Amino acid sequence: MTTYVISGDNILNFNDFTLGPNLIKAITEMGFEEPSDIQQLAIPVLMEETRDFVGQAQTGTGKTAAFALPLLQHIEGYKGKVKALVLAPTRELANQVCTEIDKLSKYSNVKTLAIYGGTSYDKQKLGLKRKKPGIVVGTPGRVIDLIKQKVLDLSELEYVVLDEADEMLNMGFFEDVQTILSGILQEKRMWMFSATMPTPILNLIKRDFKNPSIVKVKKETLSNANIEQIYYIVKKRNFNEALGRLLKVEEEFYGIIFCRTRMETKELAEYLLREGHFVETLHGELGQAQRDLAMSRFKSRKTKIMVCTDVAARGIDVNELTHVINYGLPQDCESYVHRIGRTGRAGSKGISITLTDPREKSRLGRIEKITKSKIELKKLPTVKDLKRGMVVSELEKMSNIANVLFEKGHDFKLDNNFDLFQEGFGPLPKEDVLKVLFTYAFNKDLKRLDEMGAIDDQDAMKKERSKGREQGRRDRGDKSEGGRRGARVIKTGHVRLFMNMGKDDGLNLMSLLDDLSTQSKCQKRMISNIDMKAKFSFLEVPERYGDVFLRKKMKVKNRLVRFEVSH
């Protein structure tokens, strides 16, 4: 048995493999510039050797192409029965793999078909008959069904690929996989790919498969360095509230929230919907049509939040997710790696957020150890921040309305009942009218926030602090040290700025936001934590706008204004 380890230096390019021009053309069209580490290791071996093969590399590193390219090259030119069977644990994953192979084989003559449960047999049977696929990608249950019905003929099969092999050889699937394998040629080649390979599975592979080559892409850390890993310590009963608060302050969110059970998935989705977020859900109870619809809305970014269970998420290959949220720690370390590997793909940055019940805190330490990565403790947005954020965002909506209402030349007609409304206020002065409207608009939510207060688990955070972890100290900032009220923690990825104008200069929030956002091109809602003092003010903007504020000559109330970084 051989184990190769690579440190991440890319040595080959796609032309160095013995892949035909049809494949190279497709690869180029797909925009792949150089093979990923696992592709560098696996492709040459799979092109040459006839031994069984095990390839392990983290999520999002191109394992599909690592097996699909050699498969397509080997099968190129064959006509007739199915030559290769790829088994995947979920329908979404089967579809995903099929789509990827379709793209890779755009200029080849090999056809690929996905077959999976939860949808009608007829279409898939017809597909097998008409398309005559060389490669079938399927979920075990449906594959067995179609073999039994003598529709899927594997008598000429030469290659079997287990994608997400750890899952495929795990309880639940193992028997099915054995059943399928028992019915096919002894001379087949078995290829297995996975992000993780727990020891029992590895032992099983060594026992059952013939002297496999085992190739492992080993990086410094198992999980991706592009992922900023954060956690919050919150009691389980406050998870929903914590999540609501986080979603309110994240300026950009396109991500997955992982729950442990279907029940949790459904309940959380309902909560978020009630809070006014559009969400999709994926879990085992949904029918295929519902799952497809959820996936397509999420993929096209019509919905930016996906709530799901681990197994349901196996198939989600969406690049450029900004966040992965763990609604509680996953069952095991492998799931954590799988989950957070959904973000920070293909070189882009991602954030993983884990809500941890204080009782589970120790498991987090273990995950850190095994993944050799750092998960940072943070404080949830404070009540003060949230209240301010709420007012700012409502004000922005109102100012948009004002813009439409009072735009010159735009004769917006109010409904007749406005008179009634106006009369209702009688002779109240403007300030009192505003007070009434403010109370009307915000009181319920402001009060709720006040009553709820901070929901970070203070005891657990204190314990963490007493361990003297440098990180912990930094995150809690000056608040915990001096016990001052109202100190704040700057939002991740934000910079706090000092501005040399304040209330005495007649600043008001709406016009300030207007002025700053038009000149800096930074959206109003991204300018946060504005704190106006008499002679100066503070505010926070996303880091990428920092330079604009510091360098650009900007005017507020027609006066040149100066910014400095505030620490």
Ligand code: ADP
């Ligand atoms: P894995 O199975 O390892 O989780 P996938 O095979 O699903 O990863 O690939 C993740 C994404 O990376 C896909 O969108 C795929 O098209 C893309 N990809 C694969 N290989 C390369 C490459 N060499 N260069 C750039 N992108 C790639």
Ligand code: MG
């Ligand atoms: Mg994969």
